[in-house]
Amino acid sequence: MKQYDVVVIGAGPAGLAAACEAYQNGAGKILVVERDKEPGGILNQCIHNGFGLHYFKEELTGPEYAGRFIEMLNNTNAELMLDTMVLAVTEDRKISMINPRDGYFTVQAGAVVLAMGCRERTRGAIGIPGTRPAGVFTAGAAQRYVNIEGYMVGKKVVILGSGDIGLIMARRMTLEGAKVAACVELMPYSNGLNRNIVQCLNDYGIPLYLSHTITEIRGKRRVEGVVVSRVDGGGKPVPGTERFFDCDTVLLSVGLIPENELSRSAGIALDPRTKGPVVYENMETSIPGIFASGNVVHVHDLVDFVTAESQRAGAAAADFCRRKEQPGGEPAVAIESGENVGCTVPQHIRPDRIDQYAEVFFRVGRVFSNSEIEVASGGRVLSVFKREHMAPGEMERIVIPKKFLENASGGAVTVSAKEAKEN
Amino acid sequence: MTHLICIICPKGCHLNVDEQNGYAVTGNGCPRGAEYGKKELTNPTRVLTSTVKIKGGLHRRCPVKTDRAIPKGLMFDAMKLLNGVELSAPVRRGDVVLADLLGTGANLVVTKSM
Ligand SMILES: Cc1cc2nc3c(=O)[nH]c(=O)nc-3n(C[C@H](O)[C@H](O)[C@H](O)COP(=O)(O)OP(=O)(O)OC[C@H]3O[C@@H](n4cnc5c(N)ncnc54)[C@H](O)[C@@H]3O)c2cc1C
Ligand code: SF4
Numbered sequence: 321m322k323q324y325d326v327v328v329i330g331a332g333p334a335g336l337a338a339a340c341e342a343y344q345n346g347a348g349k350i351l352v353v354e355r356d357k358e359p360g361g362i363l364n365q366c367i368h369n370g371f372g373l374h375y376f377k378e379e380l381t382g383p384e385y386a387g388r389f390i391e392m393l394n395n396t397n398a399e400l401m402l403d404t405m406v407l408a409v410t411e412d413r414k415i416s417m418i419n420p421r422d423g424y425f426t427v428q429a430g431a432v433v434l435a436m437g438c439r440e441r442t443r444g445a446i447g448i449p450g451t452r453p454a455g456v457f458t459a460g461a462a463q464r465y466v467n468i469e470g471y472m473v474g475k476k477v478v479i480l481g482s483g484d485i486g487l488i489m490a491r492r493m494t495l496e497g498a499k500v501a502a503c504v505e506l507m508p509y510s511n512g513l514n515r516n517i518v519q520c521l522n523d524y525g526i527p528l529y530l531s532h533t534i535t536e537i538r539g540k541r542r543v544e545g546v547v548v549s550r551v552d553g554g555g556k557p558v559p560g561t562e563r564f565f566d567c568d569t570v571l572l573s574v575g576l577i578p579e580n581e582l583s584r585s586a587g588i589a590l591d592p593r594t595k596g597p598v599v600y601e602n603m604e605t606s607i608p609g610i611f612a613s614g615n616v617v618h619v620h621d622l623v624d625f626v627t628a629e630s631q632r633a634g635a636a637a638a639d640f641c642r643r644k645e646q647p648g649g650e651p652a653v654a655i656e657s658g659e660n661v662g663c664t665v666p667q668h669i670r671p672d673r674i675d676q677y678a679e680v681f682f683r684v685g686r687v688f689s690n691s692e693i694e695v696a697s698g699g700r701v702l703s704v705f706k707r708e709h710m711a712p713g714e715m716e717r718i719v720i721p722k723k724f725l726e727n728a729s730g731g732a733v734t735v736s737a738k739e740a741k742e743n
Numbered sequence: 744m745t746h747l748i749c750i751i752c753p754k755g756c757h758l759n760v761d762e763q764n765g766y767a768v769t770g771n772g773c774p775r776g777a778e779y780g781k782k783e784l785t786n787p788t789r790v791l792t793s794t795v796k797i798k799g800g801l802h803r804r805c806p807v808k809t810d811r812a813i814p815k816g817l818m819f820d821a822m823k824l825l826n827g828v829e830l831s832a833p834v835r836r837g838d839v840v841l842a843d844l845l846g847t848g849a850n851l852v853v854t855k856s857m
Contacts, residue, residue, distance in 0.1 A: 358801060367806035367854065368792045373752045381792055383806050383855035387836050467794055470803040495793060495822050514748040514755030519789060523815065708770075709757060 325641045326634070327415055327429035328352045329406045329582065332361020333623050334614025334630040335435035336389035341634030342433070343396035346642060350398035351427065353417055355405040359393070360386035361437055362615075363623065365464045368488050370515070374624035385623060409434075409586040411607055430641030433633050434583055434597070434605070434612040438576040438619055440485075448480075450536040455543035459485040459573040463492070472496060474569025478546050479503045480534050482510035482517070483713075484621060486573025491520035493571075500526045501565045504548050506533045506555060509687045511575075511713040513621060533557065534570070543568050576619045586610065593663035594618040600652065601669040601678050602636035603629060608646060611637050618665050618681070621715055625681065653728045658696070658736025660685040662712070671726045677719040682735060684710045690740045693718055698729030710737065747783055749776040760784055788812035791821050792854070795840065799832035800857035807840055809849040817845055825851070832857050 325347040328335045331354035339352045358364065363371070366382030373379055376388070393400065404419035413429045440458040457465075457473055463485065465471045477493050479486045482505040490500045503521060508531045510517055521528050529548065535557050536547040550561035578596040580588075589598045589606035596617040597605040603613045613633035614626045640646070652668040664682040693705040693716065702724045710716060718735070725733065744763075749756040749771060756772045760780040768780035782788065790812050794804035813821065821844060828840060834853045841851040 364855070367794060367808075369790050369808060379752075379790075381806060381808055381854045384836060387855060467806065468802045468804055470794070470796070495791075495818065497822075515750035515752075518748050519750050523789070709755075714755075 321414070322425075322427045323430075324349045324351045324427055325430045326350045326433065326637045327413075327427060327431075328433045328435055328634075329409070329415070330354060330361065330435035330437055330614075330616070331356075331359035331400060331402075332435060332437050332614060333363055333386060333389060333626050334437065334616070334633075335359075335361070335433065336386070336393050337627045337630035338433040338435055338611075338613055338634035338637065339398045340389065340392045340396060341631040342638040343398055343634075345635045345638035347430075347638035350396070351429075352393070352398055352400045353404050353406050353415075354400065354402050357403050359390050359400060359402070362460075365460070365467045366488070367467050368492075371623050374622070375627050382623075389627075406582060409582050409610070411587055413609055430609070431637035432610045433603075433630075433637050434610065434616050435614050435630065435633075436579040436582060436616045438578045438615040440572075441575045441577060442572070448534055448537055450546075451539060453537065453539035453541055453543050455539070455568050456537065456570045456572065459483075459489045459571045462569075462571050463489055466492060466496065472498070473571075474498060474543075474567075476501060476567040477569045477571060478534070478548075478565050478567045479571045479573060481505060481573035481575070482512050482528060482530075483573045483575060484512045484516050486571060487512045487516040487520040489571055489573070490526050491524060494524045494526070498569075500524070501567055502526070502548065503528045504532045504534055505530050506551060507531070509711060509713075513713060514711075535562065537570060543570055546570060576615065578616045578618065580616065583612065583616070588612075591663060591667060593657075594665060596665075598668070599666045601666050601674055603633035603666070604636060604640075608648070609637075609640050611640075618663070621713065625715065625717070628679075651731065653725045654732040655680055656732050656734045657682065658694070658734040660688075660737040661693075661735050664735055669720075669725055671722055674722055674725075676722050678722070678725065680718050680720060680735065681715050683712050683715055684737045685712060687711045688737060688739065692738060692740045694736050694738065695720055695724070695733055696736070697724070697727075697733045700729070702733065706740065745784060747780055749779050751775045751779050787815045789815055789818065791818060793822065793825055795825050795828040795830060797830040797832055797834070797857060800834075802857070805830055805834060805857055806854045807851050808854050809844060809847075810852050811849045813844065813847040813849050817847065820845060821851075 326342040363382035363386040371385040549557040611633040613630040650672040662683040688710040766781040768777040797805035838853040
């Protein structure tokens with residue numbers, strides 16, 4: 321069986337950054353496995369700009385951002401195996417894969433980084449009543465058809481869901497000559513970035529219907545239209561508010577789910593809220609030596625944060641296979657989600673393993689204007705972060721100093737969000 | 744006073760632009776927001792990203808962008824021009840596809856080596 325120091329699964333931005341950083345940190349033999357015919361992951365189809373402002377301090381398109389990391393990887397001695405699908409990972413870090421050249425084979429890794437990204441929720445997962453005609457696509461699949469394969473998916477479009485992919489596709493389809501009749505969102509707010517609502521919908525006069533949903537898809541062979549209804553506070557359609565939109569295409573942008581079949585079969589503990597592995601401060605999962613980063617852990621809206629998180633995972637993986645004896649059993653502080661905080665990543669921090677601060681990411685449960693993020697332990701407030709605006713569509717980042725974590729009572733701190741106090 | 748959302752970076756600051764007062768901007772998290780607020784109300788521009796045909800590459804489309812923002816009103820004219828372009832692999836990231844697009848001074852460049 322072939323041996324590697326670090327094996328990275330997935331060559332999207334997460335996998336590329338993790339592999340480069342593992343190399344920088346002294347890992348000798350590195351293997352990156354990618355099932356696609358080219359590296360870059362989802363960024364290859366994200367031809368719009370808005371990537372890299374934090375990391376490169378300039379605005380790049382998805383392929384440009386990926387291109388820079390692909391070049392960085394080419395300057396390391398890491399081996400990139402394309403067109404190769406990983407089928408299983410075991411607790412003792414044996415990785416089985418298959419490709420047309422070598423068939424089925426298994427390698428032994430000193431440390432593993434899981435960077436499989438996420439996949440789209442499909443229509444079945446949310447269930448819209450009506451017929452099952454052609455012309456219903458997930459927004460990401462449509463993005464791939466249009467941007468990579470060069471097929472137009474339709475002429476008159478209604479988009480369900482106002483996540484970033486849906487918004488980006490509204491503009492893309494309009495520029496390619498389609499008419500986007502409406503973008504329909506179940507929630508009273510959009511899950512997409514504000515900038516995308518401005519430059520993808522408002523710029524082209526595409527109406528956004530908040531607190532609305534598609535209640536019926538009509539058409540026999542091809543979509544002929546959809547019925548859209550307003551929903552009440554509980555998300556139920558309000559009778560009498562139905563309106564019909566003539567369209568031949570429906571794009572679903574109803575969310576992403578981390579791709580964790582491999583993690584599950586390896587026995588890695590998953591967080592039911594993020595749907596990704598539970599991780600420590602260095603992105604280590606519940607199984608020592610197996611790390612995870614990027615969209616496989618939690619859905620990111622900014623690739624720059626994916627890169628930062630993946631560098632941490634890559635460095636920790638290199639460190640893991642360099643040590644003969646593994647540390648272990650250090651106390652860990654649980655980062656708990658308080659009021660209005662969805663779920664945090666990491667979920668556990670070992671104060672002994674951080675320098676001075678630990679970064680914590682999470683999403684809030686609703687839209688806030690003038691507000692505060694509070695970190696507390698045992699009823700005592702440790703620190704407060706002010707925010708002028710927060711929304712569930714935008715990931716929040718805070719840093720918690722090591723000394724707070726060392727003194728956390730009961731081995732836990734709680735992160736919560738609320739309106740700022742009037743003063 | 745006009746309320747705008749800054750689109751320069753994903754932070755999406757909520758700006759207030761005072762037309763009566765030399766387009767003074769408040770609410771911006773950084774200086775680029777002030778510049779954007781003024782420009783959006785006087786001469787709005789956007790970077791255009793799209794694809795063009797390519798022969799001999801792994802895929803049939805090659806992604807491109809304008810290397811600087813062009814006036815919003817020119818988007819559809821620019822798209823028409825792009826329809827007529829066909830590249831042949833290999834191309835490199837940064838290669839100029841069309842120079843001085845529609846007299847805007849912006850070049851259309853390749854964003855992915857293929
Ligand atoms: C439409 C869209 C628009 C976005 N817009 C922006 C934006 O404007 N600005 C911004 O900063 N961010 C944006 N993002 C977010 C950013 O692109 C993602 O967060 C980032 O690409 C996630 O990287 P990743 O490496 O975790 O996942 P991916 O890019 O999905 O990469 C995962 C890779 O793993 C491979 N893989 C999976 N399973 C296996 C297996 N079993 N064996 C082998 N290989 C496997 C996949 O083929 C894929 O290449 C956007 C995302 C999307 C989807
Ligand atoms: S004002 Fe600055 S920080 Fe705020 S969105 Fe604009 S560019 Fe970003």
